[in-house]
Amino acid sequence: MEISLTTPALLFPAISLLLLAYTNRFLTLASLIRSLKTRYATTHSHLVYSQIQNLRIRLNLIKNMQAFGICSIFGCVFCMFILFAGYNTLGKYAFGLSLILLMASLALALRETQISVRALTLELNDLEEETEESKNKL
Numbered sequence: 231m232e233i234s235l236t237t238p239a240l241l242f243p244a245i246s247l248l249l250l251a252y253t254n255r256f257l258t259l260a261s262l263i264r265s266l267k268t269r270y271a272t273t274h275s276h277l278v279y280s281q282i283q284n285l286r287i288r289l290n291l292i293k294n295m296q297a298f299g300i301c302s303i304f305g306c307v308f309c310m311f312i313l314f315a316g317y318n319t320l321g322k323y324a325f326g327l328s329l330i331l332l333m334a335s336l337a338l339a340l341r342e343t344q345i346s347v348r349a350l351t352l353e354l355n356d357l358e359e360e361t362e363e364s365k366n367k368l
Contacts, residue, residue, distance in 0.1 A: 231322070235313050238306040238325050245303045245332065252296050252339070259289055277356050284349045291342040298335035302328050 263285050270278040305328030313321035 233313065233318065233322050233325060235310050238309040238313075238328065241306050241328065241332070242303065245299055245306070248332075248335070248339075249296065249299045249303070252292060252299060255342070256289075256292050256296070259285055259292065263289070277352060280352060281349055284345060284352075288342050288345050288349075291338050291345070295335050295338040295342065298331050298338065302331035302335060305331055 263282070266278055266282050266285070269275070270282060305324055309321050309324035309328060312324050
């Protein structure tokens with residue numbers, strides 16, 4: 231397989247958009263953590279505490295997602311530099327490493343999404359319990 235300077239450059243838009251999405255997730259989580267902290271301080275709800283624990287795990291995953299994504303784009307730039315210097319074989323390995331780092335980032339994103347769904351399931355279960363309790367009171 232022949233690799234040129236344009237091959238790793240093709241990943242720049244994709245990785246950049248991915249990092250932007252990760253940053254948006256991080257900012258949303260930061261806001262949610264602040265609001266849940268305030269809510270927990272007033273209610274000491276077990277559900278809220280579970281959500282906060284869940285968010286801690288998700289925050290760590292997002293940090294690692296971003297780190298792998300940044301390393302992937304760094305690998306692409308490094309690959310381009312190596313290819314520019316004329317080391318095609320080494321450039322292929324650098325590009326392969328970039329792809330592996332990108333896959334690691336995407337795998338962490340998948341895991342974070344699964345945890346996010348679990349958190350939403352907790353909220354839905356709580357809503358269902360509240361609805362059942364209010365029906366029973368009537």
